[in-house]
C-alpha cells in the first residue's frame with residue numbers, strides 16, 4: 001500500500017514501447033534496483049542490479065574507458081519501518097516516499113535540461129479529455145514542434161495507440177492498481193521513449209484529480225484539464241491540483257449549451273486557489289479556443 005496517497009502498489013507497473021512492441025515491468029519496485037549516473041562530462045549511464053547493502057560497479061563507456069565505483073543501499077524499507085514503529089505513525093514513511101520521488105524528479109529535470117526538452121504533465125479526472133486534446137494538439141502543431149508522449153493509465157494501451165496514429169513517439173505506462181505516475185516511472189519511460197533533443201515531452205497522467213498533484217515528475221509545468229461536464233466547483237473541492245498547476249484548460253466548451261456550468265464562477269474559483277493560474281477555454285472537438293492554447297504552447301516550448 002502506498003501510504004502517501006493510499007493507492008496499492010501490489011501490481012507491478014509495466015511499460016509498453018509502442019515502437020518495438022516490447023512490454024516490461026518497472027523493476028525498481030522489486031528486487032532489482034536501477035540507477036542512472038551522470039558523469040562529469042555530462043554523459044549518462046543506466047544500469048541495474050540486485051538489491052544488496054554494498055556493491056561496486058564497473059561501467060565501460062562508449063569511448064572504451066572504464067570506470068569503477070561502489071555504493072551502498074540500506075534494505076529498501078528498513079529505515080522507514082523503524083521510524084514507523086518508533087513514532088507509531090506513517091508520517092516518516094510518507095516523507096521517505098516523497099523525498100525519494102523528489103530526488104528522482106530532480107534527476108529527470110536535469111535529464112530534460114541537458115537535452116533542451118520541455119516536459120508538460122497533463123492531469124485531470126478520468127475522461128476529462130486529456131488524450132483528445134493531446135492528439136489534436138499534436139496533429140495541429142507537429143510541423144512546428146517535435147512531440148513525444150508518455151501515457152499513464154492503470155490498464156490498456158488504448159491511449160498510446162491513439163497517440164501513435166499522430167505519428168509521434170509514445171510509450172504507455174500501466175500503473176496496475178496505482179493511481180498516479182511517479183518520477184521513477186518517468187525515468188524508465190524516458191529510457192524507452194528516447195525523445196529527440198530540443199523537443200516537447202507530453203506526459204498524460206492517470207485520470208485522478210488528487211494524487212497526481214502530490215508527485216513531482218521533473219516536469220517543467222503542470223496543466224490541469226477540467227471539462228464543463230464536471231461542475232464549476234472542482235477548483236475549490238480539489239484545490240491542491242489547481243494550486244500546483246500553472247495552466248488550467250477548461251475543455252468541452254462546445255457542450256456549454258447542454259450542461260449547467262457557470263464559466264465565470266469556475267474561473268473565479270480557480271483564481272481563488274491560484275491567483276497566477278493561466279486559463280484557456282477550448283473545445284478539442286470543434287477547435288474553439290485552441291489558437292490561444294497553441295500560441296502559448298509555442299512560445300513556452302521554443
Ligand SMILES: Nc1nc2c(ncn2[C@@H]2O[C@H](COP(=O)(O)OP(=O)(O)OP(=O)(O)O)[C@@H](O)[C@H]2O)c(=O)[nH]1
Pocket residue numbers: 124125126127128129130131132133153159206207251252253254255282283284285286
Ligand atoms: N464534446 C466534446 N467531447 C470531448 C471533448 N474532448 C474529449 N471529448 C470526449 O470525452 C471523452 C473522453 O475523452 P478522452 O480524451 O479519452 O479523456 P481522457 O481524459 O484522456 O480520459 P482518461 O485517459 O480515461 O482519463 C471521449 O468520448 C471524447 O470524445 C470536447 O472538447 N468536446
Ligand SMILES: [Mg+2]
Pocket residue numbers: 130131132159204
Ligand atoms: Mg486519456
